[in-house]
Each structure stands twice: as structure tokens, then as C-alpha cells.
Amino acid sequence: MRGYFTVLLVLAGMLCRLFCYGQHQLHDTIAARLQSAVAAFKDKHHAPGVVVGIVHDHEMIFSEALGYTDLEHKTPVTVDSKFPVMSVTKTFTATMLMQLTERGVVRLDDDVRKYVPEYKVRSDFPETAPTTLFQLATHTAGLPRNTPADYNFTVSWDRWALGERNDPFGWFSTDEELLRSLQFIKLEYPPYDYIHHNDRHYSNLGYSILGIALQRAAKAGYREYIREHVFNPLGMKNSGFLDNTGNDPVARGYRYNDAMKTMDRVPAFRPYAALYAGGIYSTTGDMLKYISGQFENDGDTAEVLTPQSNAMMRYLKIGWKPAFPYVLHEGAIPGYRCVVVFNPRSRVGWVILTNAGDVDFNEINGQLAGIVNPLYEHHPSxxxxxxxxxxxxxxxxxxxxxxxxxxxxxxxxxxxxxxxxxxxxxxxxxxxxxxxxxxxxxxxxxxxxxxxxxxxxxxxxxxx
Incomplete structure (x- = not known):
């Protein structure tokens, strides 16, 4: 009976999300300011398409979609358009870590070699302790940004950007290639290197290793696990994983060629071993549901994580990057950029998805924060x-x-x-x-x- 009632509670939460996700009507002057900010952002960065969604608590309060997902076919962007979220995927992998920690399957201080015996990374720093899952999740292990097994991607991109378009485009290494490369890798920084609070020794490699470790610990494939334990509970029905064949249902990626004043279409992104660090695609509506999931408190049903685990992720930089009073993560790959931002106190957040490669979110983040957050700051009567x-x-x-x-x-x-x-x-x-x-x-x-x-x-x- 207990399990039966648990299922009913989860279904009720999902139905509430579905029925409560109608867009609240902002005052016309507020909506106009937001629309102006989105249009200026699109024009400034020559973005073929951009979509912005803003949520308060569990309610979408604003959305704006401009431009095209496919310039050649003039396919318009909508709030339902699918975009790669790139490195925002890391927050999903970090969520998987915290879920498995809650269930006692793994510990944050577990030696990664317990799950990935192929981890034979060397260190020239004295008294280096074994690398833990926590270090991988917080970018504090000292690992380099990428594995040298991803050399083909770097060379392919440089050649493509230089105008050499005849050779096949090479993307990231496979899991097997990445694991084989670990014996050749040395730590680039001392673990827990003391740096400015706004910086991290960011490592895609670390998150790929973490993802491989977690799916082994869970005895489940990464795609299946995230779909069952994150997408489904939050009602993220339009999210999925990028295909290594390049046959993905996502917006086409572009790069603005400033020298030629043209928009060049970028080859379709194929993640391979970068799946755990950047292989998810989603829509504006789904990502707003994901943001809403960060607002759960002790009075809500913990659909994905307990409030304590959500708070730990923010405070200890497990996946998320704090920028008080906001929490955020950006994603970038040739042809695409995105950002997810939320304020746990005012329960306001937004997502920006675009199929442009060279984009700076600082200005528009500041504009959105200045327009929306004051509407929901607590002013007691x-x-x-x-x-x-x-x-x-x-x-x-x-x-x-x-x-x-x-x-x-x-x-x-x-x-x-x-x-x-x-x-x-x-x-x-x-x-x-x-x-x-x-x-x-x-x-x-x-x-x-x-x-x-x-x-x-x-x-x-x-x-x-």
C-alpha cells in the first residue's frame, strides 16, 4: 500500500506540473521590456534563432522565440524547438551522483578507481590522494580540460573554421578510447587548487569519467537512468540524448563568419564519450521544469532530489556554479550556446537556447535579472x-x-x-x-x- 500511495503522489505532482504550466500574463510593459532585450540579444550576436523562457516557482511567466532553427528551410524557432544544452548536461550527471549518494549506492568520497579501474592518471604533485567522485563533480581533481584522445575534434574544428571543408569532421573519442587514454594523462593542477571563487579548473574529461563511473555503479546505462530518474519525474517529455550518427531532431548549428559576413552551418554535433558532459538536448519548456525542480522545499514532494541535496549541489558547486543570489551553468559547442540561471530565494529562473556559436550571456542575464527578479522579491505586508x-x-x-x-x-x-x-x-x-x-x-x-x-x-x- 505504501508503494501505491507513493506512485499516486508522484503522478499527482506530474499532473500538477502539466496543468499548472500555462503561461502567466505579465504586465504589458514588463513583457515589452523582456521582448526588447531578447531581440537586441539576437541581433547583437547574429543568432539565427534564440528562445528564452522564464519561470517563477512552477509557472512559466514569459517566453519569446525569434528566428530559425534551420536557415536553409526557414524553419521558425518555437518554444518547443529542441536544442543541445551541451555542458548543462553536467548538472544532470551531478544529479545522478547525488541520487546514488542518497540511496547509498556510492559515496562522495569514493575513490573513482572503485568503479573505473582504468583510471591510472599520474601526478607530479607530492602527496596526491586518490581522486574522488566529489572531486570529479566539482572540478577539483586537477584534471586537464579534455583527453588527448579528443585531438581529432580539435584539429577538425580548426580546419573547418579555417575554411577547409573537404575532410570528414571528427568529434570526440569513444568511451573505450577515452578510458585507454587515461594511462597517458597527468594532473594539470594540484587537487583542490586554491583559486578565485568565480573560477574552476573546468574538466570535461572529469565529467566523462564521472558518468562512466556512475552508470557502472548504478548497473544501468546513462541514457536510461537519466530518462527514468530525472526526465520522467519532472515531465520532461521532449528531452533526450544526441545521437552519435548526427541524426538528431535538434536545431541546426551555425557560426557567424565575421570576415565574410556569412552564416556558416556547423556539422552536426556527435558526443560519444562527451555524452555525460554535454550530450543532452531539450526544449525551453522542459528546461523550465528542470529549473522548477530546483525549488523543491520541505513542504514539497521530492521528485528528483531532497532539498538538502539540492542545497549541497549549489553550495559545494556540485554541477552548478553559484553567482549569488543566482545559480547557473552555461553550455557551449561549435554552433550552439545556452545558459540556465535560477534564484533559489525568489524562485525565479530562465533558460536561453540559441543556435549561434559565439555568444556572451552576461548582458542579457543582467537585464533579465533586473526586470524579473524584483517582481518576486519578498516584501512582507x-x-x-x-x-x-x-x-x-x-x-x-x-x-x-x-x-x-x-x-x-x-x-x-x-x-x-x-x-x-x-x-x-x-x-x-x-x-x-x-x-x-x-x-x-x-x-x-x-x-x-x-x-x-x-x-x-x-x-x-x-x-x-
């Missing part, structure tokens, strides 16, 4: 803020303060009793002080009740 009112004490009675309400505005007896508390986000406030210094308040909630307050370097507990 006078009725809401009453829950913060009360007396808060330090353990042991070392100090106490009161949060009180006056003319529908919160105040604190701590140092600045005449400065109102101004909302900064969910359960966060600020009291403007003197000399450019402010006091910041972060309330702690258990369910709907406020139980404590983080102020300074202490936790103040609310009296019952």
Missing part, C-alpha cells in the same frame, strides 16, 4: 510582519532585545530604536544606522513560526 514581533534573548541571559510594531512598521530596541526595519528579502531586514553602518537582521523560521534571530555573530532565541 503589515499582516505578515507581525510574526516577527517578540522578545529575543541570548542563551544564558547575556542580552535581550525586542522587535515591536509601530504604525505597521517593525522596529528593534537594539541600538537603533528609531530606525525602521526595511525588508531585504525573505525573513531578512536592515536598520539604517549612522556613519554608513547598518544593522542586519535575519529571522529563523521553522515552518511558518519564527523561532530565532541571527544578529551579529549570535543567535537570539525567541521567548514563547
Amino acid at each position: 503589515p499582516r505578515d510582519i507581525r510574526k516577527y514581533v517578540g522578545t529575543y534573548r541570548l542563551p544564558g541571559g547575556y542580552g535581550s532585545l525586542k522587535i515591536f510594531l509601530e504604525q505597521d512598521q517593525l522596529y528593534s530596541t537594539y541600538l537603533l530604536p528609531d530606525s525602521p526595519l526595511v525588508a531585504e528579502g525573505a525573513d531578512r531586514f536592515k536598520a539604517e544606522g549612522r556613519n554608513g553602518y547598518s544593522i542586519h537582521y535575519e529571522f529563523v523560521a521553522e515552518g511558518t513560526a519564527i523561532t530565532a534571530l541571527k544578529l551579529g555573530q549570535f543567535v537570539w532565541y525567541r521567548e514563547e
